[in-house]
Amino acid sequence: MSHSAHGAIPVISATGLFTPSDTISNAELVASFNAYADRYNAAHPDTEPLTHSSVEFVEKASGIKSRHVMDKTAILDPDIMExxxxxxxxxxxxxxxxxxxAACRDALAKAGRDIADVDAVLCAASNMxxxxxxxAVEIQHELGMERGFGFDMNVACSSATFGIQTAADYIRSGNARSVLVVNPEITSGHLNWRDRDSHFIFGDVATAxxxxx
Structure with missing residues (x-):
């Protein structure tokens, strides 16, 4: 980048979003868990029984009414639940x-930019x-990016904010004029869907x- 870019002010010029088409309502989630609990209790009569969940409990505990996931069918199957x-x-x-x-393309379209305008791709996610x-390199290749650089960042739940801060620092230092920060999260694969106290928390999404x- 040219020296004239040094000290530039970084701005967020656009955001992009991908959400899976599958959604799980609290009613569906509770029905699946309660079916699992009934099976578990029947198979383990000598252990402490699992307590049923309810839509009211989930909404009071989390405020969440539904979540997007990449694969709804297997998650709701009491024999699989993942x-x-x-x-x-x-x-x-x-x-x-x-x-x-998909999220990157949405952000670029909203900003009226082409991938050729981008200097770097930072993929920041809680799980890799x-x-x-x-x-980030896979994303660069799929977008057809022919120059610039890319790397991954893994800072748990703060990955997105660290990614934005890093991009802003690149802008201020003059090392880049345009940086795509992308945050793909498939947290449904890291969630225990058999745990009444936490199975309602996470879903899947990608932002840019x-x-x-």
């Missing part, structure tokens, strides 16, 4: 990178599907933030 994804070969884009690309190659000088 998402199931087909394994992808290494030469195919990972699922998290794929939804990240692939350690190598970086999901275009930070520019």
């Amino acid at each position: 998402p199931r994804y087909a394994e992808r070969p290494n030469d195919q884009i990972s699922l998290m990178a794929e939804i990240g690309v 599907q692939r350690a190598y190659p970086a999901m 933030i275009l930070v520019e000088a």
Whole structure:
């Protein structure tokens, strides 16, 4: 980047969003959990029985009424109760990178920008599907980015805010004029759907933030 960019003021010029088409309502979630609890209690008569959940309990505990997930069917099946994804070969884009690309394209379209205008892609997420190659590199490749750089950041729940701060620092230092921060999260795969006290908390989403000088 040119020296004239040094000291530029970073701004968020656009945001992008991807949400899965599948949603799970509290009523569906509770019905699935209660069916599991009944089966567990019948199979373990000598242990402390699992307590039923309710829509009222979930909404009072969390304020959440529904959540988006990548795979609804397997999660709600009392015999499975976890998402199931087909394994992808290494030469195919990972699922998290794929939804990240969708969010990036949304942000670029809203800003009226092309990927050629972007200097860097930072993929900041609480969990990483692939350690190598970086999901940021997968996203760059899928978007057709021919220059610039990209890397992943993993700072647990603060990944998105650290990513935005890092992008802003690149802008201020003059090392970039346009940075895409993308946050793909498939937290449904890390949630214990058999736990009455926490199975309602997380869903799946990808967001993108275009930070520019």
